[in-house]
Amino acid sequence: MTMHDLPSFDIRHVPFSRRGAWLGVSPVVAAHRTHRLLHLVSHRTGMHAVLSLSPLVAGAAIDADVRADPASLAWHLPGGGVVRAAFEPDGAMRIRGTAGSGMILADATSELTPFTGVYLFRDPLDGSAVFTSYETGCRYRVTPVAARLDLEGAEALGAADRRVIVDGGDRDWEIAVEEFDTARPPYSTSRGFDDLVAQTRAEFAEYLDAIAPWRSERTPAAALAGYVLWASTVSAAGFLQRESVLMSKHWMDKVWSWDHCFNALALVPGLDACAWDQFMVPFDHQESSGALPDSVAHSERLYNFVKPPIHGWALQRMRRAGLRLDATRLRIAYDRLSRWTRFWLDSRRMPGNALPSYQHGNDSGWDNSTLFDRDRVVEAPDLVAFLLLQLDALVDLAAELGEDATSWRTAAELLRDAWTDRLWRDGFTARGVWSGAASKRTSLLTLIPLVASAHLDPEVVDVLAADVRRFLTPWGLATETVDSADYQPDGYWRGPIWAPSTLLIEDGLRTGGHIELANEVSARFRRLCEASGFAENFDALTGEGLRDRAYTWTAAVYLVLARDAV
Structure with missing residues (x-):
């Protein structure tokens, strides 16, 4: 497959995901419902929008030009910055941003009850931020690969804003987001983001050449x-x-x-x-x-x-x-x-x-x-x-x-x-x-x-x-x-x-x-x-x-x- 074979697509209609993943990224958050923000969506117990994804420039939420292909999703920011996302083979998602940018990952629901909603806490094991979802029955761990995480609404009950704010300051930054059941060893990787994108591109090319x-x-x-x-x-x-x-x-x-x-x-x-x-x-x-x-x-x-x-x-x-x-x-x-x-x-x-x-x-x-x-x-x-x-x-x-x-x-x-x-x-x-x-x-x-x-x-x-x-x-x-x-x-x-x-x-x-x-x-x-x-x-x-x-x-x-x- 040559580079011109790598298709681009409109994220408003086609979700960003990869073979094997139960997660996807899309503004479609429910049947016939589209949000202005992209969301991390799980399909483990039906379709559930878990986290909204909002890019930042100098700490302020902004509208971005979103472009997608099978290997990566990119928010192109005012001023030339960019935030990119890519999926690992096991379904975890990596997000990397340029200096001066950031990202808010926020609970897509508005209230935590004994049976619905999302709970947020900082894990004492490794300092990662963990969202737990009643709707999917899974956990969503946000680990800083090279970033600082600020948590708002951690351990809050009932109605509250629960979100993780990622800020790389004057340096490029990177995080990983994983979906799993109850426990998993702390996240680690030896694969660089660009290598991950190249690997995904090659995997898709092999698949396309086969079919x-x-x-x-x-x-x-x-x-x-x-x-x-x-x-x-x-x-x-x-x-x-x-x-x-x-x-x-x-x-x-x-x-x-x-x-x-x-x-x-x-x-x-x-x-x-x-x-x-x-x-x-x-x-x-x-x-x-x-x-x-x-x-x-x-x-x-x-x-x-x-x-x-x-x-x-x-x-x-x-x-x-x-x-x-x-x-x-x-x-x-x-x-x-x-x-x-x-x-x-x-x-x-x-x-x-x-x-x-x-x-x-x-x-x-x-x-x-x-x-x-x-x-x-x-x-x-x-x-x-x-x-x-x-x-x-x-x-x-x-x-x-x-x-x-x-x-x-x-x-x-x-x-x-x-x-x-x-x-x-x-x-x-x-x-x-x-x-x-x-x-x-x-x-x-x-x-x-x-x-x-x-x-x-x-x-x-x-x-x-x-x-x-x-x-x-x-x-x-x-x-x-x-x-x-x-x-x-x-x-x-x-x-x-x-x-x-x-x-x-x-x-x-x-x-x-x-x-x-x-x-x-x-x-x-x-x-x-x-x-x-x-x-x-x-x-x-x-x-x-x-x-x-x-x-x-x-x-x-x-x-x-x-x-x-x-």
Whole structure:
């Protein structure tokens, strides 16, 4: 990677962090809440802004020009001074300032109660300043590497200003900030700040070269996409038993049991072990019924909903992209996918019905799609498509393992026959399990069956492909037709463009032989990301990024589509 490959980014939209760290720096302090100051934000028990970071010049707080790249964050001060921050590999943060500058690290909450807030004291062991947080359950130690620390509000209870003032006087200064549980040996380092920045730059370059060696001037957002994935990766901790890519290091700081598939796709083949780990994250929490959790975070597992079974599709795509399955992985993949598939066939089918059902829009991943307006418990065409592809994967895995695949083939035949018999009426629809009523057909979700084109008659594929154009805007695929009465520009799954639906449709068009349209869908989405970044979703008509602006599955889909287009 050359120097011009190191992407810069707007800290207002993309947090500053690094691979492995549970900390980040951002002005985004909660869902849809942005502060004028940058904050040190932890993601260990959800998103919690712990400390505000305010640069000083001659002891006075000032506004600074903030610039960021993967290796360092810099506050450029009036008069030419600068304060820079960089993360160590273990997640600790170093902050260094030039002579005449300083920094205030202040409690981001306003009051300490018996159950909430931050407490500040000076540690007798080494003289460092320690903030303890009820919200994260962790400690934040500020150690002077070369600086003087003044504490205000130390040992105060109740409402109080708690802050550490760093002043280097007429010399350059430096501090270290660590997040840990209860105790840790006093901080020490032999690595200089500039060496740390150089090391981080080299680590990111190696990562980017592994996942996007094909990048060029034709893929101008590839380096930033790589950073979004790299910086959203956390080390194993809490419920996350292996290194994991969070959806975001803003407020969507979890792994949902379908987003991980898209992130895994972007990591293969260059980071084979990382891709496998990312694919397996929710399977570490598979319950006895075979169900996967809806989501997993550091301190939370949710089972009240599930996510769609796209895992067979994802595994097959990962293998085509170069994922290696040795004997151990092969057995694990077969056993876990078998149990996940049996969950849908055994626990989500009404007795006597051939088709399984979603119990809420959340199960589909399309939480508020208009497909669920009439009925929430529905037999949905996309669910059948995913299960058919998962059954295909199980048949292939069984053959490699020497297992009998008869039951999987039989299940696929029953699903395929009922799929078109029950849900096809010159187009796919969902049906209420209890009412039998057909759903609305203005949602892109009704076209997701394209992903299983190999299981559809060519005439059906042609009808679905032609219908794709009803959803295609200059920026990509709207999730609700823009002429629908239910269309909303910022309506979540009722209008905006999303990354996962784009890739699934693009893949289905390509495998179904509609190459030119697939290329068009891919090109428009890539152009959208290059113009508007990696938002959670996008206004289908203007291309504006909406909601969380540093979403990993958006970055991942950009990388997958760009890789395929090279």
